Amino acid sequence: MAKFSRVQVWSKMEELGLVPLFYEGNVEVAKKIVAAISAGGGKVIEFTNRGDRAFRVFEELIVWAEKNHPDVILGAGSVPDPITAGLYINLGANFIVGSLTNPEVAKLCNRRKVAYCPGCGSTSEISFAEELGCEIVKVFPGSQLGGPGFVKAILAPTPWSKIMPTGGVRAEYENLKGWFDAGVVCVGMGSDLVRSDLIKAENWDAITALTAQCLAWIRKARGQKLYTGIEHPGLYPTSRVSAKEIVDWYAKVFDFQVSEGSSSFFLSSSGPGRIEVMKGEPDHPCHIAVRVSDFEAAVEDLKAKGIELEEPRVRPTTKAVYLKNPDPAGNTVHILWMA
Numbered sequence: 001m002a003k004f005s006r007v008q009v010w011s012k013m014e015e016l017g018l019v020p021l022f023y024e025g026n027v028e029v030a031k032k033i034v035a036a037i038s039a040g041g042g043k044v045i046e047f048t049n050r051g052d053r054a055f056r057v058f059e060e061l062i063v064w065a066e067k068n069h070p071d072v073i074l075g076a077g078s079v080p081d082p083i084t085a086g087l088y089i090n091l092g093a094n095f096i097v098g099s100l101t102n103p104e105v106a107k108l109c110n111r112r113k114v115a116y117c118p119g120c121g122s123t124s125e126i127s128f129a130e131e132l133g134c135e136i137v138k139v140f141p142g143s144q145l146g147g148p149g150f151v152k153a154i155l156a157p158t159p160w161s162k163i164m165p166t167g168g169v170r171a172e173y174e175n176l177k178g179w180f181d182a183g184v185v186c187v188g189m190g191s192d193l194v195r196s197d198l199i200k201a202e203n204w205d206a207i208t209a210l211t212a213q214c215l216a217w218i219r220k221a222r223g224q225k226l227y228t229g230i231e232h233p234g235l236y237p238t239s240r241v242s243a244k245e246i247v248d249w250y251a252k253v254f255d256f257q258v259s260e261g262s263s264s265f266f267l268s269s270s271g272p273g274r275i276e277v278m279k280g281e282p283d284h285p286c287h288i289a290v291r292v293s294d295f296e297a298a299v300e301d302l303k304a305k306g307i308e309l310e311e312p313r314v315r316p317t318t319k320a321v322y323l324k325n326p327d328p329a330g331n332t333v334h335i336l337w338m339a
Contacts, residue, residue: 002089010135017187017222020099021194027060033199037207037211060094095113098116098117103128106300117136127158136162142168142169148178166182169192204307234264250277264276286331308325309323318339321335
C-alpha cells in the first residue's frame with residue numbers, strides 16, 4: 001500500500017517543482033542514488049521500469065527508503081499497462097508515471113488512491129487524462145513536442161491544466177526558467193541530473209549538489225522568496241528552570257511531541273514550525289532560526305547587506321550559519337536550510 005496519499009504526492013510535486021527519475025539495475029547503487037538526491041532536497045523520485053526484473057530492484061529499494069529516508073516519496077515510471085501498475089502499487093509505489101495514457105491504469109490507480117501521471121502529446125490527450133482524474137499530466141517527449149512553446153500554447157485555452165514535461169529538461173537555469181515561465185507546475189529530469197558519469201565515478205556528493213542547484217534554480221525561476229519564514233525559536237534554561245522542565249511544560253500543556261538531540265530538545269506537532277530548547281547556556285537570550293530556500297544565495301545576500309557571519313555548519317541535509325551580532329533585543333539569529 002502507498003505510504004503517501006495522492007494529494008500528498010501532487011502537493012509535493014508542485015511544491016518542489018522537480019521529479020528526478022532514473023533506472024539502475026544494481027539495488028545497492030540505486031540506494032546511493034536515492035540517498036544523494038534526497039540529501040540535495042529531492043523528495044519525489046521516480047524509479048523507471050526499464051530493465052529486466054526492474055520490479056525486483058524497486059521491491060528492495062522502497063523498503064529500504066521507507067526505513068532510511070521516510071520523507072522520500074518513491075514512485076514507478078515507464079508503466080504502460082494495468083498489470084505492471086498493479087505490481088508496483090502492491091510493492092508500495094506512491095505514484096505511477098507512464099509514457100502514454102492508459103485509461104485502465106487510471107481506473108486502477110483511482111481505485112487504490114494512487115497518483116497517476118500519464119504521458120500526453122496533444123490537447124485531446126491532456127483533456128482525456130484529466131477526465132480520468134489525473135491531476136498532473138506528463139508531456140512527453142517535451143522537446144520534440146515543441147518545448148516550452150508547446151506548454152504555453154496548451155495552457156492558453158486551458159489554464160487549469162497542470163503539466164510536467166520530461167525529455168528536453170536540462171540542469172541549466174535558462175532551460176528551467178523557460179519551462180516555468182511557460183507555466184509548468186513541475187519538471188521531470190533524468191540523465192541530465194542523475195548523470196551516468198557521476199554514477200560511474202561514485203560521486204554521490206556531485207549528484208546531491210546538482211539536485212540542490214536545480215531546486216535553487218527552480219525557486220529563482222518561480223520568483224520564490226529567499227527567506228521563507230521562521231523555522232524555530234530557540235529557548236534556553238535559566239538559573240531557576242532546567243531545559244527538561246521547559247520541555248515538559250510545553251509537552252503537557254500543548255501535547256507537543258519531544259525529540260532529544262545531543263545539545264537540545266525539539267518540540268513539534270502536526271503543523272509547521274518547531275521549538276528548540278537548548279540544554280546548556282543558562283540565562284541566554286532566545287535565538288531565532290530563519291528558514292531559507294537557497295543557503296548560498298542567502299549568505300551572499302547577508303554579506304551584501306553588511307552582515308557579518310560566523311563559520312557555516314554544513315551537513316548532508318542541513319546548512320546553518322549564525323549572524324555574528326544579535327538582533328536589537330540581544331537575541332541571536334541564524335539562517336537554516338533543510339533538505
